[in-house]
Amino acid sequence: MSTVAGARQVAYDTIRAVHESDAYANLLLPTSIGRAGLSTSDAALATELTYGTLRRQGTYDAVISIAADRGIPEIDPAVLDALRLGVHQLLSTRVASHAAVNESVELARSAGGRGAAGFSNAVLRRVSRDTPGDWMTRIAENARSDDEKLGLLFSHPVWIVRAFRRALAAEGRADELEALLTADNAAPRVTMVALPGLADVPEDSRATPFSPVGFRLGGGDPESVIRESDGRVRVQDEGSQLAALALTRALPVRPGERWLDLCAGPGGKTALLAAEALAHGAALEANEISPSRAGLVRRALEGVPLDVPVSEQDGRTRAAEAPGTYDRILVDAPCTGLGALRRRPEARWRKAPGDVPELTELQRELLHAAVVALKPGGVVAYVTCSPHLAETSGVVADVRREWGAALEELSARDVVTAISDADPGLSPQADGSGRAQLWPHRHNTDAMSITLLRRV
Known part of the structure; x- marks a missing residue:
């Protein structure tokens, strides 16, 4: 052969x-x-x-x-x-x-x-x-509708085409649908992160446009760079970097803060949170319900000289057992993953519209439990690697109605813009929220949704 x-x-x-x-x-x-x-x-x-x-x-x-x-x-x-x-x-x-x-x-x-x-x-x-x-x-010519034609030409199930159109329309960008579908079919470039305070960006690399800790190699094998750094340099999408940094940099960190990564697997964001916690004198805990993914979290943390306990519980139970405990919580919620179809192309064929209601119920419960676990004044970052409005603005709206005046929203768009090396041009949402939505075709990242909520 x-x-x-x-x-x-x-x-x-x-x-x-x-x-x-x-x-x-x-x-x-x-x-x-x-x-x-x-x-x-x-x-x-x-x-x-x-x-x-x-x-x-x-x-x-x-x-x-x-x-x-x-x-x-x-x-x-x-x-x-x-x-x-x-x-x-x-x-x-x-x-x-x-x-x-x-x-x-x-x-x-x-x-x-x-x-x-x-x-x-x-x-x-x-x-x-x-x-x-x-x-x-x-x-x-064989398509029965305009949406089916787009689905056939750009290789997306029709329900995803429609979900993307609605999400773009919420920003007044419905005319960018074909650009988004095209971006989903392009191979993503390898993006890396240098854990702040623990690793430097290699000299021959180029900084990513938005994340202050991201870069792309000028050449060479990423695996060798990762090995030489003892895990302090790793592959990570720029959108994931910004999601973690939005939580750590939304407000000034007070020494002694307690942080929780509620749905931590596979650990990329956890490692970045740990580096930030180490730099600011905060403590970090992590939780991941899947034992195998919890093992990946522990492995991801090996390069950070910070003791980070990793529990293996249902996130809803884990948070409910610690009311009023944490200053910052990341809820990187299980979702459809429609924002990462460039990197996980098979996901588009495995998900169905019927998966969304079950996921959104879980997302609501996780976010509610996280708010319970916040101290007064504490902040939760609700993150999904999906732009689907039911998983993003819908979940947040439900939880905010439930908590009323006890929960206020910070502008994730302003926070992400402030920490970015270049203006990402994040668009306002039709619902008036401060949610930040990243896009493959506009930012060359996964379609990451970031919402910041503060318990009053």
Whole structure:
């Protein structure tokens, strides 16, 4: 097997695991690349093929359905993944058509035998006869509505397209919908953080535009930089950095403050909070209900010389057991993750509208419990990696109604703008709140929502 064929095999196996076993591509792919012993260039190819295929899956399924003249459910799943991988190479890469067809047919043969190979060969050769533009026109003509057309062309489920439109419209930016959908299908650049007071930004790197502790490497392997720093430099999206810093810098820190990271896994924001706590003489505690994720939190904290206890409880119980205790609490709430579709492309196919009500109920309960655990004058940062209005402004509005005058909102937009190295241009929300909403297409970050509430 050639090295290029090995890269395709790794991509195919990862895609199969995502669909067959609900694996996470960002966790499985690096391990698979290591086991296969791929070179740097072949590892890059495997990564592009995997993420590109998963991101554009909705579009490719529409193309395959037309080319095969049958519905997607009628195609064997293992063969379908080989077809998706082939169509991605044909329509979105510079891979030679004959190589894309032949290698994908061999993957289908391995998955389904001679009949699957013949079927795949016919489908892919039909796809290869027309240009990507021709196929986009064809699938657009088959759409039953404008929203479905956007969903097919930009490979997003229709319900997500509509949720994004409403969230953008809340800022008067509904006309940016296609730009947002396009950004979701682009590979994100690797952004890193140097824990303040513990690590310096490398000299050959470039500072990120907004976070004062973020940077992007000028070159080299991020993993080697992380190892050499003893964990004090790490990969972290700039939006996540700003979310943690919004809590620590919303108000001046008084020595002796007690902080809590209520939903801490996997620990990136916890490490940044710990560095900030160390610098200002505050104490930090963390909580994560999942034992495996709690282990990741402890690992993330290894580079910070601060004793941070990590409990493993339901966040609602953990906060309720400590009323009036904390000066600052981060509620990085479990959410749909619609703001991180660039980095977790399979998430768009795993979530459904029916997931939102259950999540928003949990989010409300976590935020309410966090307010109970605040001291008078204490601040909670309610953060979601989702712009969905039900998960952001809806949850906050419900909790504020419940607490009435006992809970006031600080302007997260003003706080984020004040700590940023450049003006992020955060837009006011239609509901009049101070919520800060970051966007992939405007800020090159995850679509992070940040709200700051102070207990009066």
